[in-house]
Amino acid sequence: MNLLEFTTQTWITVGIVAAIFAGSALVIGALILVVSKVFKVDVDEKITKILENLAGANCGGCGCSGCSGFATKLASGAGDISDCHVTSPEKKAEIAKILGIELRDEERTVAVVKCNGGATNCAEKFEYNGNPTCASCASLLGGNKMCATACLGCGDCKEVCPENAIEITDKLSEVNPDLCISCGACMSACPKQIIERIPASAPVYVACSSKCKGKDVMSVCKVGCIACGLCAKSCPHGAITMVDNLPSIDYSKCTGCLTCVSKCPRKIIIKRDVAKTEEQKTA
Amino acid sequence: MGTFIAIVLAAVLTNNFITVKTYGICPFLGVSKKTSSALGMGVAVTVVMVLATLVTYPVYEYVMKPLKFDFLEIIFFIFIIAALVQMLEKIIQKLSPSLYNTMGIYLPLITTNCAVLGVAELVINDGTMEQFLSGASMNIGWAVLYSFFAGLGFTLVMIIMSGMRERLNYYKTPKALAGFPTAMVTASFICMAFMVFTYIQI
Numbered sequence: 379m380n381l382l383e384f385t386t387q388t389w390i391t392v393g394i395v396a397a398i399f400a401g402s403a404l405v406i407g408a409l410i411l412v413v414s415k416v417f418k419v420d421v422d423e424k425i426t427k428i429l430e431n432l433a434g435a436n437c438g439g440c441g442c443s444g445c446s447g448f449a450t451k452l453a454s455g456a457g458d459i460s461d462c463h464v465t466s467p468e469k470k471a472e473i474a475k476i477l478g479i480e481l482r483d484e485e486r487t488v489a490v491v492k493c494n495g496g497a498t499n500c501a502e503k504f505e506y507n508g509n510p511t512c513a514s515c516a517s518l519l520g521g522n523k524m525c526a527t528a529c530l531g532c533g534d535c536k537e538v539c540p541e542n543a544i545e546i547t548d549k550l551s552e553v554n555p556d557l558c559i560s561c562g563a564c565m566s567a568c569p570k571q572i573i574e575r576i577p578a579s580a581p582v583y584v585a586c587s588s589k590c591k592g593k594d595v596m597s598v599c600k601v602g603c604i605a606c607g608l609c610a611k612s613c614p615h616g617a618i619t620m621v622d623n624l625p626s627i628d629y630s631k632c633t634g635c636l637t638c639v640s641k642c643p644r645k646i647i648i649k650r651d652v653a654k655t656e657e658q659k660t661a
Numbered sequence: 662m663g664t665f666i667a668i669v670l671a672a673v674l675t676n677n678f679i680t681v682k683t684y685g686i687c688p689f690l691g692v693s694k695k696t697s698s699a700l701g702m703g704v705a706v707t708v709v710m711v712l713a714t715l716v717t718y719p720v721y722e723y724v725m726k727p728l729k730f731d732f733l734e735i736i737f738f739i740f741i742i743a744a745l746v747q748m749l750e751k752i753i754q755k756l757s758p759s760l761y762n763t764m765g766i767y768l769p770l771i772t773t774n775c776a777v778l779g780v781a782e783l784v785i786n787d788g789t790m791e792q793f794l795s796g797a798s799m800n801i802g803w804a805v806l807y808s809f810f811a812g813l814g815f816t817l818v819m820i821i822m823s824g825m826r827e828r829l830n831y832y833k834t835p836k837a838l839a840g841f842p843t844a845m846v847t848a849s850f851i852c853m854a855f856m857v858f859t860y861i862q863i
Binding site for chain 1: 751
């Protein structure tokens with residue numbers, strides 16, 4: 379049987395071809411319909427609602443594969459909303475309402491690099507000419523810096539930052555707090571683990587991670603903490619304590635008087651430009 | 662046995678889908694940044710290739726050929742494969758959510774993949790298959806065998822490519838060559854390496 383030889387007229391042949399397509403489209407469409415009816419998956423309404431309220435950055439900072447993975451985890455009762463550092467507090471409250479749980483008060487955080495060394499201030503152990511990533515530099519005798527907790531400045535953190543918030547200037551990385559979403563990608567990428575989260579409204583931060591004694595730091599770095607403890611002694615609110623030869627600031631007690639900034643002989647407690655940052659966020 | 666070996670060798674090495682026939686270049690360059698995703702894509706393509714051949718070969722032989730509208734094969738095969746992938750996605754999502762999470766995300770990408778359409782086209786093309794069959798008559802068994810090993814060959818090249826790209830990530834390339842241009846150079850080297858296999862006499 380030849381479907382196309384019923385007639386010699388071209389337009390009827392075209393009609394037959396069109397009919398063949400229409401017929402097969404009907405059959406296939408019906409098949410898909412049946413299959414999708416039989417194998418229907420009930421998607422939890424909660425998940426789609428939570429997903430709408432999440433920031434949608436898909437940064438992976440929560441440890442899940444993207445926002446949809448996190449939404450599934452939240453809906454199943456596991457996981458904590460505060461694992462997400464990107465979503466705004468209002469949206470988090472919305473999610474808490476959907477889940478029917480209380481939301482803990484929490485503030486927006488940003489990442490800071492706790493080192494002020496760079497190319498000029500911190501002495502080098504040797505000249506490093508290898509593969510220019512921090513990870514491979516750190517695997518060679520712990521990096522080319524005399525200080526064990528110095529920023530190597532090769533920019534592994536810059537590479538992983540989803541928001542391009544990190545700049546490397548003079549072999550020292552710096553986080554732009556206006557762009558930082560506190561996802562934590564840089565924190566896990568840094569082989570020296572000198573990137574930390576602080577509250578976005580923190581007036582000061584300590585730009586050194588060295589836990590060595592004062593004399594050792596003095597010999598290798600011009601801007602390292604020598605653990606003199608002047609900041610802890612001079613703080614009028616008792617917000618600073620010395621832990622492991624480093625000042626630790628309790629931001630709940632800090633009022634932003636900046637006494638520590640003026641007292642520090644090494645200038646490693648750095649004043650942050652908070653007013654501008656917060657203004658921009660609310661504007 | 663000779664036909665079996667000829668088909669396996671042809672599908673995996675001498676007529677490899679990516680390096681020799683240059684089918685499926687989009688996933689070859691697009692999904693080959695990580696070995697895990699390259700493997701997922703390869704497995705998904707292999708499964709869809711086998712299923713597509715299982716359906717399109719009988720449809721062509723027993724419906725389209727007798728009714729003499731076999732010249733519509735390309736449009737019809739796209740029709741069938743697209744519908745098949747849609748159904749497969751639904752079925753996997755229902756039966757095995759974990760498999761869906763690892764492999765399912767690649768399925769929509771395969772819907773109109775040229776490698777899948779290519780294998781469906783090749784097995785019905787007498788001229789192509791004759792050189793491997795050495796006199797034996799073509800049937801659906803050979804067709805499915807060819808499509809399965811074509812899928813394996815595809816996976817093999819995907820894994821080689823992703824492995825090389827992962828290693829290349831450790832090195833700083835000149836700015837003008839960083840990223841995609843390097844991938845193209847890598848791809849050309851792999852294709853040149855596979856040219857060696859074309860000297861195998863079957």
